[in-house]
Amino acid sequence: MEAAHDYTKYHTMPEISAWMDQIEKDNPDVVSSIVYGQTYEKRDIKLLKIGIKSTGVKKAIWMDCGIHAREWISPAFCQHFVKEILNAYKTDPKMNEMFKNMDFYITPVLNMDGYIYSWKDNTTRLWRKSRSPGTGNCTCFGTDLNRNFYANWGMVGISRNCCSEVYNGPTALSESEARAVTDFVGARTDQILCFLTIHSYGQLILIPYGHPNISAPNHDELMEVGLAAASAIKAVHGMDYTVGTSPTVLYPNSGSSRDFARLIGIPYSFTFELRDKGDHGFKLPEDQIKPTCEEAYAGALSIITYVHDKVHGSAVTATATLWTTLLASVVSSAHLL
Numbered sequence: 001m002e003a004a005h006d007y008t009k010y011h012t013m014p015e016i017s018a019w020m021d022q023i024e025k026d027n028p029d030v031v032s033s034i035v036y037g038q039t040y041e042k043r044d045i046k047l048l049k050i051g052i053k054s055t056g057v058k059k060a061i062w063m064d065c066g067i068h069a070r071e072w073i074s075p076a077f078c079q080h081f082v083k084e085i086l087n088a089y090k091t092d093p094k095m096n097e098m099f100k101n102m103d104f105y106i107t108p109v110l111n112m113d114g115y116i117y118s119w120k121d122n123t124t125r126l127w128r129k130s131r132s133p134g135t136g137n138c139t140c141f142g143t144d145l146n147r148n149f150y151a152n153w154g155m156v157g158i159s160r161n162c163c164s165e166v167y168n169g170p171t172a173l174s175e176s177e178a179r180a181v182t183d184f185v186g187a188r189t190d191q192i193l194c195f196l197t198i199h200s201y202g203q204l205i206l207i208p209y210g211h212p213n214i215s216a217p218n219h220d221e222l223m224e225v226g227l228a229a230a231s232a233i234k235a236v237h238g239m240d241y242t243v244g245t246s247p248t249v250l251y252p253n254s255g256s257s258r259d260f261a262r263l264i265g266i267p268y269s270f271t272f273e274l275r276d277k278g279d280h281g282f283k284l285p286e287d288q289i290k291p292t293c294e295e296a297y298a299g300a301l302s303i304i305t306y307v308h309d310k311v312h313g314s315a316v317t318a319t320a321t322l323w324t325t326l327l328a329s330v331v332s333s334a335h336l337l
């Protein structure tokens with residue numbers, strides 16, 4: 001008998017891959033997996049597709065974790081999220097309804113090469129980028145995958161120096177990891193209703209766009225949905241999350257996956273920046289994994305339920321969803337998240 005997966009610890013890439021295999025094996029009725037690309041170092045990028053099988057085309061929710069290597073709480077959250085929804089659909093009529101109407105596409109670790117590198121030793125723990133080599137005369141490694149998408153690429157909040165933490169790559173979509181997401185999501189724009197990309201830290205819910213001069217057509221609705229999620233988060237352990245566009249509450253950026261998703265027509269696109277606000281930063285202690293994931297689950301569920309009900313109506317009322325709003329307080333951070 002294998003030891004149960006410990007959701008209160010950080011896991012290595014081999015452990016997460018084995019966990020994905022086990023989840024698929026344990027839940028054959030509702031879980032399958034799809035390889036949709038390869039990393040620079042030729043690892044298969046795999047997502048879990050979760051939902052009740054249907055002959056028709058279902059709507060879908062996208063979630064990716066671990067695009068930035070050092071943000072270890074992010075893959076931990078994807079694991080927690082998968083565990084929770086797989087428990088909930090059996091007992092909670094609302095989740096069961098959502099499993100019937102939608103599929104969840106969940107990538108627990110997108111930047112696998114970087115994540116593995118961040119586990120190598122103390123000197124690499126804070127690695128952020130991909131692991132592709134610089135081009136031309138530049139000898140540094142890595143492109144910031146969240147600056148490499150085809151979404152106002154290269155305009156703000158980036159560097160052209162390949163040694164920078166926010167190097168946006170030689171061209172838009174130069175990185176195979178960004179191309180994989182672009183191809184998969186881009187082929188399903190009519191299907192995917194909601195794009196959630198999970199980062200740390202700062203306790204923020206970011207809406208499009210990262211460019212200060214561009215506004216999403218449904219900006220006000222995105223703010224309302226984000227504020228309701230922040231309220232749901234606060235109700236769990238009292239933590240404050242701030243909601244807004246990146247330039248408003250963090251810093252401007254371009255080439256992010258969140259902005260890409262909104263630009264190609266996915267109506268609801270959010271970046272979560274999980275705990276904390278800088279006390280531990282990227283090295284969030286393991287005793288905070290559980291509470292961080294519990295509250296972020298409530299926030300994500302708030303968004304997903306809203307999106308589902310808007311499209312499918314609400315045959316089943318969500319039990320713990322309070323549509324209250326919360327005044328956002330502006331925080332600033334000197335760190336790249």
Ligand SMILES: [Zn+2]
Pocket residue numbers: 068071199200336337
């Ligand atoms: Zn990040």
